[in-house]
Amino acid sequence: MFRTAIAGSLPKPSWLAETHKLWPQWAHEGDALREAKLDATLMWIKAQEDAGLTTIGDGEQSRQHFVHGFLEQVDGIDFEHKVEMGIRADRYKAMVPQVVAPLRLKGRVHATEARFLRAHTTRKVKFTLPGPMTIVDTVADRHYGDRASLAQAFAELLNQEALALQADGVDIVQFDEPAFNVYMDEVATWGIAALERAAKGLTCTTAVHICYGYGIQANVDWKKTLGDQWRQYEKVFPVLARSSIDQVSLECIHSHVPPDLMALLKGKDVMVGVIDVASDEVETPQAVAETIATALRFVPRERLIACTNCGMAPMDRKIAMAKLEALARGAELAQRRTA
Numbered sequence: 001m002f003r004t005a006i007a008g009s010l011p012k013p014s015w016l017a018e019t020h021k022l023w024p025q026w027a028h029e030g031d032a033l034r035e036a037k038l039d040a041t042l043m044w045i046k047a048q049e050d051a052g053l054t055t056i057g058d059g060e061q062s063r064q065h066f067v068h069g070f071l072e073q074v075d076g077i078d079f080e081h082k083v084e085m086g087i088r089a090d091r092y093k094a095m096v097p098q099v100v101a102p103l104r105l106k107g108r109v110h111a112t113e114a115r116f117l118r119a120h121t122t123r124k125v126k127f128t129l130p131g132p133m134t135i136v137d138t139v140a141d142r143h144y145g146d147r148a149s150l151a152q153a154f155a156e157l158l159n160q161e162a163l164a165l166q167a168d169g170v171d172i173v174q175f176d177e178p179a180f181n182v183y184m185d186e187v188a189t190w191g192i193a194a195l196e197r198a199a200k201g202l203t204c205t206t207a208v209h210i211c212y213g214y215g216i217q218a219n220v221d222w223k224k225t226l227g228d229q230w231r232q233y234e235k236v237f238p239v240l241a242r243s244s245i246d247q248v249s250l251e252c253i254h255s256h257v258p259p260d261l262m263a264l265l266k267g268k269d270v271m272v273g274v275i276d277v278a279s280d281e282v283e284t285p286q287a288v289a290e291t292i293a294t295a296l297r298f299v300p301r302e303r304l305i306a307c308t309n310c311g312m313a314p315m316d317r318k319i320a321m322a323k324l325e326a327l328a329r330g331a332e333l334a335q336r337r338t339a
């Protein structure tokens with residue numbers, strides 16, 4: 001069987017938070033919010049299992065946003081005085097918190113949901129954290145002075161949490177690094193070093209997710225400027241192939257990524273995006289199986305994991321549910337066709 005997994009996030013139900021938003025407001029606070037987060041996590045564990053996915057995630061139901069969910073537990077950051085900053089090389093503006101002092105973890109970040117996830121499925125579990133370069137690109141620095149030093153500081157905190165997640169029973173720790181597709185030269189000079197620092201000492205499987213972003217308008221517009229062939233991965237994959245990271249998650253279906261770039265990841269497990277998160281049209285199992293067949297020209301079958309292109313946080317819940325089904329049915333079909 002082909003392994004199957006989601007990139008990370010899933011939509012939050014309306015009883016947990018505002019729907020169809022990347023930065024939703026919670027529907028509750030205090031104990032009621034803590035309870036609703038875990039209820040939603042349990043619902044998505046069951047949905048992933050019912051669909052037949054082999055790797056299960058928490059769907060990031062306990063964090064408001066994939067970067068700031070981590071930052072909330074970090075000392076040295078001023079959330080009171082946010083400033084406007086152009087992020088991802090000025091693709092869009094965001095109000096971001098400021099690093100004002102040496103960084104330190106206040107305590108565990110994701111212990112509750114990681115242990116809950118582990119307790120409620122016997123399948124392999126994957127847990128996601130933001131990567132150091134992407135965090136650096138989502139905060140304003142008023143203390144460290146350069147991006148490489150700030151990335152190392154965040155990497156040390158991420159490493160503390162990653163080691164604790166491993167101790168909680170997580171099988172795969174994945175770092176999300178969409179910024180790798182924006183600052184390709186800096187990946188080689190300091191991005192990969194920071195990523196490896198974040199993964200240092202882990203004996204569980206390690207992964208990195210590199211995408212072209214959620215299906216929001218700013219990203220759709222940006223993709224239109226990238227031309228017929230998206231070759232960002234061409235610079236980054238050889239660096240990753242030489243790294244200690246075990247798995248790489250990439251966009252494939254409906255992207256303009258030349259599929260032969262996957263061959264640059266020799267020796268790594270490849271999480272191939274076979275589900276488009278920027279379209280509400282649900283893939284047919286045939287379309288998923290065809291994308292897998294294309295990838296198999298460049299990735300050995302035992303190295304291929306069928307996955308979503310990116311997180312599904314801002315999507316409609318019913319559509320996300322249908323896409324989980326399509327992912328699993330498509331992987332089954334590909335299995336039968338290539339058996």
Ligand code: ZN
Pocket residue numbers: 007178209210211212213214309310311
């Ligand atoms: Zn992504």
